[in-house]
Structures are given as structure tokens and as C-alpha cells.
Amino acid sequence: MAVSANRLELLQIADAVAREKSIDREIVIGAMADAIQKAARSRYGQETNIRVDINTKTGEMRLQRLLEVVEEVEDPNIQIHLDLARDKNPDAEPGDFIAEQLPPMDFGRIAAQSAKQVIVQKVREAERDRQYEEFRDRVGEIVNGTVKRVEYGNVIVDLGRGEGIIRRDEQIPRELFRYGDRVRAFVYDVRREQRGPQIFLSRTHPQFMAKLFTMEVPEIYDGIITIKAVARDPGSRAKIAVISNDSSVDPVGACVGMRGSRVQAVVGELQGEKIDIIPWSPDAASFLVNALQPAEVSKVVLDEDAERIEVVVPDDQLSLAIGRRGQNVRLASQLTGWDIDILTEQEESERRQKEFQERSEIFMNALNVDEMVAQVLASEGFASVEEVAYVEQDEVASIEGFDDETAGEIQARAREYLEQREAEFDAKRVALGVSDELKEIDGLTTEMLVALGEEDIKTMEDFAGCAADDLIGWSERKDGETKRFPGALSKFEISRAAADQMVLAARLKAGWITQADIDGPQVEADEDAETEEAAV
Incomplete structure (x- = not known):
């Protein structure tokens, strides 16, 4: 069969659109069939059930009207009587459909415009679906693109087969972009929205730095070194914790590289952001000491229930441990996941003295003893009246200067005080x-x-x-x-x-x-x- 020029042109258009929009050729041909179907309905009636078939090899187009086989016809536009249907197909039964060939039609101006709108809409939807599916699988990756435009501080990036956006708060401070600039960013979210898929990019995300190290350090890419945590103050300073799965490989040295070549490549991409590379440790205290570098730490006290850590540093190391505007301790807190309280050795000493004094006063008031006896109890490690009241009497009597009689008297006074306080609390409870x-x-x-x-x-x-x-x-x-x-x-x-x-x-x-x-x-x-x- 000879193929007409119009048919060839139809297929050529479909191929061109499919290539340009990077979508399946079948989708474009399907959109054309939908458009022709809409135009045919505008001519034969909107209620008419019309099917359009386009041969994907020859471009031949067939228009058919589908009529439902019924025993009683209510609407001749969409139904056909069983007897007439059996004249066309002896095997026809009620509920089947008979296809009637329709003559080729010429599109008028309005019909052609309507068909064009249908095709454009279908192709646009297919293009959006393709973009969403493609970039949804790239969340967590670094992509390269070209700056297309800058709108209200947000940077629109041409990614080749889609557009991404770097919002103002996802840009490194004092970073300027102009049309045509090459940019590298981290895909942190892809959302399907009414106006099409939105690809959100970031240059401040902690994982952006982690991915840059993965690209620069082969040991991380191969899994020999693992990045355990990242904390960033974008454009200023960052901390990254690494651990080696091979005892013969130094994780910090591998990330720094020969003469700092590897870390400098990452620093250059991050606009001069200073990076502290820290060895990770499963021991929270050791890890925190490393995270607070370059400050020296004298003592670490962990409170696992409150998820807080108390760090004692020499007096001359306080400003270094806290950092400018609290930056060092804030990044260390983000890196370790612990709330950090920093004290100097002098502050800790003053606090201990204050706690000692408070405990002594409690014992003086509750047990009706003089200051020396109260201080002896506090210095022996008793933190509350309850401890004094309910420990073994021998433990109190073993304190230097105490005997069994003194211990018994002190414990009796402690129990009497607790009973009195219990009665007061119970009365208050009832009142509430x-x-x-x-x-x-x-x-x-x-x-x-x-x-x-x-x-x-x-x-x-x-x-x-x-x-x-x-x-x-x-x-x-x-x-x-x-x-x-x-x-x-x-x-x-x-x-x-x-x-x-x-x-x-x-x-x-x-x-x-x-x-x-x-x-x-x-x-x-x-x-x-x-x-x-x-x-x-």
C-alpha cells in the first residue's frame, strides 16, 4: 500500500515531538488520537462514542463509531438494535459493540485549534511525568546545571531534562549567581505539583558536603571510610566525623589528602568554608572531646537520661571551645546529637562548692545539727535526707567522729523530718x-x-x-x-x-x-x- 504524504508527515511530527520532549513516541501518537477524537465528536455530536486508531508504522488513521448492541434502542447515536447488529455480525449479543466506519474528515479552523490544545496538554503532562520519575530517583545525589535566571533571590537551574530551584535559604551566604554560571547542587526533594514537578536543590544541606567528599575521596566511595555525621554553618565552618573500616587506613588523613588536596577541592566548592575532619568514636565522651577540637577538654560528664553532656575546660580554653558566636559548641552539638554545657574549671569548682553548701544547709535544717556535722555528711557523699534516713546504720556510724549512738540519733531525726514533710505534702495533695x-x-x-x-x-x-x-x-x-x-x-x-x-x-x-x-x-x-x- 502506498503511504500518503500526510500520513508520513503525521509520523514525522510525532517522532520530532518525542525526541524534543524526551518522551515515548507512543504517548505522542496517543495524544494525536485523543485530539482527533475530540474534533470528531464536535462534528458528530459529543455523546457519540468515537474511536480513533492510528497505525504507528504507516500513519493510516481510521475513525469508527461504536454502537452498543441492545434489544430496545433509546438513543440511536450510541445504540443499535440487536437485529441490525446481527446483520453486520451474526454473533452479536446484547452488551457487545459494533464498530461503524466513518468517512475521513477535514478539520476546520476551530477543530484544528482544539486538537492542537489537546496534543499540547497531553505532551506537557507526559513531559512532567517523565521529569518527576527521572528526578525522584535522584534525590540524595549531586547534579550539575546552568543558571537560567534569578528570581527574587531564588536561582532557577537548567538541568538539561528539567529545571531545579535553589531557594535563597538553600544558598551559601554571600554567594552570587549570574545567567550562564555553572552550578553544582544537592537534590534534597522532588514534589509533584499542579504546575509540574518541582526539583528542590541545596548548597547548604549537610549531605551536600558529604557527597562532595564521596566524589573526592576514593576510600569513601569504596566503603573503606564511612561518614558518620556532618554539621555545617554554611559558608563559615563545618565538622565531619569519619571512621575507617580498615585499621591500616587513617580516615582523617585520607580525607585531607596529599598536602590537603582533597579537602581543598571541597573547600573551594563551598566558597572557602573551613572544615574540621574528626575521627568518629562509639564512645560518646571520646567523640565529644574530638568534636570540640581545637579546644582542650579536662573532663566530660554524661547524663544519658536527659541526653545532655557537661564539659569542663581549662579557663583559658573557654572562648576556643565555645567559638565565635557559639559556633564551635553549636556544631559539636549538631555532630554528636547531645546538648552540651561548657564550664570552666573555676566555674565547676564554684558550682561544687555551692552544691556542697546547699546540701549542708539542708542537713542543718532537717536534722537540727550544727554546721560541722552537716558538712561531714555532705563530704561523705550523702546527697539527700532520704539517703541518711535509710542507709545501714553502720555506714553512718563508720564516719570518723561518729559512733552508733550518734548515727542512730541522726537517722531518727532524718526519719522524723521525712514523716513530717510527708504529712505536709499529703495535706497539700488533698487540698488540690x-x-x-x-x-x-x-x-x-x-x-x-x-x-x-x-x-x-x-x-x-x-x-x-x-x-x-x-x-x-x-x-x-x-x-x-x-x-x-x-x-x-x-x-x-x-x-x-x-x-x-x-x-x-x-x-x-x-x-x-x-x-x-x-x-x-x-x-x-x-x-x-x-x-x-x-x-x-
């Missing part, structure tokens, strides 16, 4: 309207019940509705700074595990859950373990 049943929860003291009552937590139902954060408080990290929010029991030393256990007990007593709900997962785990052992 805190339920007696809350006393049944292990770990809750009368003083804690008073604190709960002051926060309007007065019944078992109220307590069962709490989360651990409501009791012990929580921290939120934003812009490199951590803000602490107190809970109802923040002033008491309660761990998160203990708070969870208390809430669980309250929900059990309130009838919200049963013991089976608590034991269920463990029972299943035990059964799975037994099954695995039997299989072995």
Missing part, C-alpha cells in the same frame, strides 16, 4: 483534689502527686492520658539550637523508661488496656524464637 488512687502507682511520691495536682492532673484518667514528655519534659532542636520544655515532674530525677512505666500502669488501672495487651507482643516474640530454635 488529687485522687488517692494515684498513690497506687509505683514510683509516684506524695511530693510528685502535689506537683501533678498543680498541673491539673488529679485523677487516674488524667494521668493515663499523659505521655512521658508531659511528665519529664522534652527538647526541640531548631536552627542548631535546642530549646527545653519542662514537664509536670521535671524537677524530679525520673528517667523516660520510668515515666513510660508509670503511664502504662495508670492505663492498666484505668481499664484502657489489659495485661494481655502488654504481654501480647512478648508472647509472640517468644513463640517466634521457639519456632526458630526448633527449625535449627
Whole structure:
């Protein structure tokens, strides 16, 4: 069969559009068929069921009207009687469709314009889908592009097969871009939006620096060295923690490179950002000492429950440890994931003296003893009246200058003081309207019940509705700074595990859950373990 020029032209247009937009040729031909179908309906009636077939090899186009086979015709435009249908196809049954050939049609100006709009819309949708699918899989990668334009501080980057945007807050400070500049950025998000896929790029993201090191350091690319954490103050300073999986490879030296060539390549891309390369350690204290470099650290005290770390530095190292505008300690906090308090040796000494004095005063008032006896108890490590009251008498009597009689008297006074204080707290609890049943929860003291009552937590139902954060408080990290929010029991030393256990007990007593709900997962785990052992 000879192929007409119009048919060849149709296929050539489809091929050209598919190449230009980087989409499948079949999608373009399908869009053309939809456009012709819309134009045909405008001529034969919108209710008409029209099918358009375009031969992808020859370009031949066929228009057919589909009629549903029925026993009673209600709309002749879309239905055909069973008898007439069987004249065309003896096997026709109700519910089948009969295709009637339609003559070729000439497009008028309006129909052609409408068809063009359909094709453009379909091609644009296909192009957007292709861009989204392509760049969705590239999230977490570095891409190269050319600056296309700058709008209100946001940089639009031509990525070849799509456009990305570097928002103003994702650019390194004091960095300027002009039309045609080559730019390298990190793809951190791709979203499907009404106006098409939005590809968000960043030059301030911590992983941008990590990926640059991966490109510059073959040992990282090969997996010999692992980047464990990154913290950045974009354009100013950064810290990166690395560890080697091979004891013969120095992770810091490999990242620095010969005469600093590798790290300088990354510094150059980041507009002169100073980079501290730190050996990572599983020991939090050791890691923190490394993270605070170049400052020297005298002592580290960890509080794992509060996720805080206290660092003591020599007096002359304080400014170096904190850094300009707190930069060094802020980056160290981001890198380690711990809240860091920095004290000088003098400040720590003053604080210890203050704590010693406060404990001594507590013992003087509670036990009705003179200052010397109170200081002896504090210096022996007793931190509270409860400790004095309930330790073995021999432990108190073993203190130099004390005997059994003195120890017994001191402990009696301690217990009397605690009983008196307990009665005062209980009276206050009753006045606040805190339920007696809350006393049944292990770990809750009368003083804690008073604190709960002051926060309007007065019944078992109220307590069962709490989360651990409501009791012990929580921290939120934003812009490199951590803000602490107190809970109802923040002033008491309660761990998160203990708070969870208390809430669980309250929900059990309130009838919200049963013991089976608590034991269920463990029972299943035990059964799975037994099954695995039997299989072995």
C-alpha cells in the first residue's frame, strides 16, 4: 500500500515531538488520537462514542463509531438494535459493540485549534511525568546545571531534562549567581505539583558536603571510610566525623589528602568554608572531646537520661571551645546529637562548692545539727535526707567522729523530718483534689502527686492520658539550637523508661488496656524464637 504524504508527515511530527520532549513516541501518537477524537465528536455530536486508531508504522488513521448492541434502542447515536447488529455480525449479543466506519474528515479552523490544545496538554503532562520519575530517583545525589535566571533571590537551574530551584535559604551566604554560571547542587526533594514537578536543590544541606567528599575521596566511595555525621554553618565552618573500616587506613588523613588536596577541592566548592575532619568514636565522651577540637577538654560528664553532656575546660580554653558566636559548641552539638554545657574549671569548682553548701544547709535544717556535722555528711557523699534516713546504720556510724549512738540519733531525726514533710505534702495533695488512687502507682511520691495536682492532673484518667514528655519534659532542636520544655515532674530525677512505666500502669488501672495487651507482643516474640530454635 502506498503511504500518503500526510500520513508520513503525521509520523514525522510525532517522532520530532518525542525526541524534543524526551518522551515515548507512543504517548505522542496517543495524544494525536485523543485530539482527533475530540474534533470528531464536535462534528458528530459529543455523546457519540468515537474511536480513533492510528497505525504507528504507516500513519493510516481510521475513525469508527461504536454502537452498543441492545434489544430496545433509546438513543440511536450510541445504540443499535440487536437485529441490525446481527446483520453486520451474526454473533452479536446484547452488551457487545459494533464498530461503524466513518468517512475521513477535514478539520476546520476551530477543530484544528482544539486538537492542537489537546496534543499540547497531553505532551506537557507526559513531559512532567517523565521529569518527576527521572528526578525522584535522584534525590540524595549531586547534579550539575546552568543558571537560567534569578528570581527574587531564588536561582532557577537548567538541568538539561528539567529545571531545579535553589531557594535563597538553600544558598551559601554571600554567594552570587549570574545567567550562564555553572552550578553544582544537592537534590534534597522532588514534589509533584499542579504546575509540574518541582526539583528542590541545596548548597547548604549537610549531605551536600558529604557527597562532595564521596566524589573526592576514593576510600569513601569504596566503603573503606564511612561518614558518620556532618554539621555545617554554611559558608563559615563545618565538622565531619569519619571512621575507617580498615585499621591500616587513617580516615582523617585520607580525607585531607596529599598536602590537603582533597579537602581543598571541597573547600573551594563551598566558597572557602573551613572544615574540621574528626575521627568518629562509639564512645560518646571520646567523640565529644574530638568534636570540640581545637579546644582542650579536662573532663566530660554524661547524663544519658536527659541526653545532655557537661564539659569542663581549662579557663583559658573557654572562648576556643565555645567559638565565635557559639559556633564551635553549636556544631559539636549538631555532630554528636547531645546538648552540651561548657564550664570552666573555676566555674565547676564554684558550682561544687555551692552544691556542697546547699546540701549542708539542708542537713542543718532537717536534722537540727550544727554546721560541722552537716558538712561531714555532705563530704561523705550523702546527697539527700532520704539517703541518711535509710542507709545501714553502720555506714553512718563508720564516719570518723561518729559512733552508733550518734548515727542512730541522726537517722531518727532524718526519719522524723521525712514523716513530717510527708504529712505536709499529703495535706497539700488533698487540698488540690488529687485522687488517692494515684498513690497506687509505683514510683509516684506524695511530693510528685502535689506537683501533678498543680498541673491539673488529679485523677487516674488524667494521668493515663499523659505521655512521658508531659511528665519529664522534652527538647526541640531548631536552627542548631535546642530549646527545653519542662514537664509536670521535671524537677524530679525520673528517667523516660520510668515515666513510660508509670503511664502504662495508670492505663492498666484505668481499664484502657489489659495485661494481655502488654504481654501480647512478648508472647509472640517468644513463640517466634521457639519456632526458630526448633527449625535449627
